[in-house]
Amino acid sequence: MSEILNFHYEVDGTDFTSAGQSSVSVKKELRRLGLPAEIIRQVSIAMYEGEINMVIHAHGGVADINLYEDKIEIILEDHGPGIKDIDLAMQEGYSTAKENIRSLGFGAGMGLPNMKKYTDEMYIDSVVGVGTKVRMIVNIPG
Amino acid sequence: MTVEKLKNELNLKAVCLADPEREIEGGYVGDLLSWVMGKAQSGNVWITIMSNMNIIAVASLTDVACIVLAEGVQLDENVVNTAKLKEINVLQSDKSAFDLAAEISDLI
Ligand SMILES: Nc1ncnc2c1ncn2[C@@H]1O[C@H](COP(=O)(O)OP(=O)(O)O)[C@@H](O)[C@H]1O
Numbered sequence A: 001m002s003e004i005l006n007f008h009y010e011v012d013g014t015d016f017t018s019a020g021q022s023s024v025s026v027k028k029e030l031r032r033l034g035l036p037a038e039i040i041r042q043v044s045i046a047m048y049e050g051e052i053n054m055v056i057h058a059h060g061g062v063a064d065i066n067l068y069e070d071k072i073e074i075i076l077e078d079h080g081p082g083i084k085d086i087d088l089a090m091q092e093g094y095s096t097a098k099e100n101i102r103s104l105g106f107g108a109g110m111g112l113p114n115m116k117k118y119t120d121e122m123y124i125d126s127v128v129g130v131g132t133k134v135r136m137i138v139n140i141p142g
Numbered sequence B: 001m002t003v004e005k006l007k008n009e010l011n012l013k014a015v016c017l018a019d020p021e022r023e024i025e026g027g028y029v030g031d032l033l034s035w036v037m038g039k040a041q042s043g044n045v046w047i048t049i050m051s052n053m054n055i056i057a058v059a060s061l062t063d064v065a066c067i068v069l070a071e072g073v074q075l076d077e078n079v080v081n082t083a084k085l086k087e088i089n090v091l092q093s094d095k096s097a098f099d100l101a102a103e104i105s106d107l108i
């Protein structure tokens, strides 16, 4: 099915305090389009966790939101260090975040589990030393 | 109960009262942001001692009714400004998260 709308964002990997701007902006756009509140919540939280991961683990990246008639696709791509063991990274509580990140309330190791929880499909492609691509899909109930 | 009524009943300080008529349904207490995003529900009161900029995005995305800062925690001016801009309700109190949760739970 053809794509209706696309939103593209550059996620700055240096400014931690502005992290999340793309997700908040997506939330606003989806609300304007009149999507169900619960779908908006799922999409924007999943995207935020991915956005934060790109900032704290991968020096930033790009985010694309593709809106279709029946689903929303979120693609996050970075050229960071990559994830060596994806199964381990997916475990609740697993985190390599440093103390300075933890003191801000991040690094609980619940980001990837939340992304899985709030989406219907999630795929991670990651190559150590090359980067990470996360693709998530949230279905829009018909 | 609305956010404004909660503020008045418990004598909370209004750091940013952007949407005073917002209805409150239940609450969540926590400082680890991913836990908040995984567990807090739309319309909740979110009690926390976290004060950095990211709490505004988290409150917006989870669609909580308001943030309640416990233990007299203060926000930097730029965080307050962002709360105003994003229309996020933020209240504050000198009480502990435990006491606030108990009092709010009695009220709502
Ligand atoms: N985009 C990414 N690039 C490199 N490593 C990542 C990326 N996203 C996640 N990771 C790795 O997976 C771990 C778990 O991620 P997550 O569940 O979001 O927890 P947290 O971000 O709190 O550490 C991270 O600590 C990190 O080691």
Ligand SMILES: [Mg+2]
Pocket (backbone or CB within 6 Å): A049, A052, A053, A107, A109, A110, A111, A112
């Ligand atoms: Mg994370």
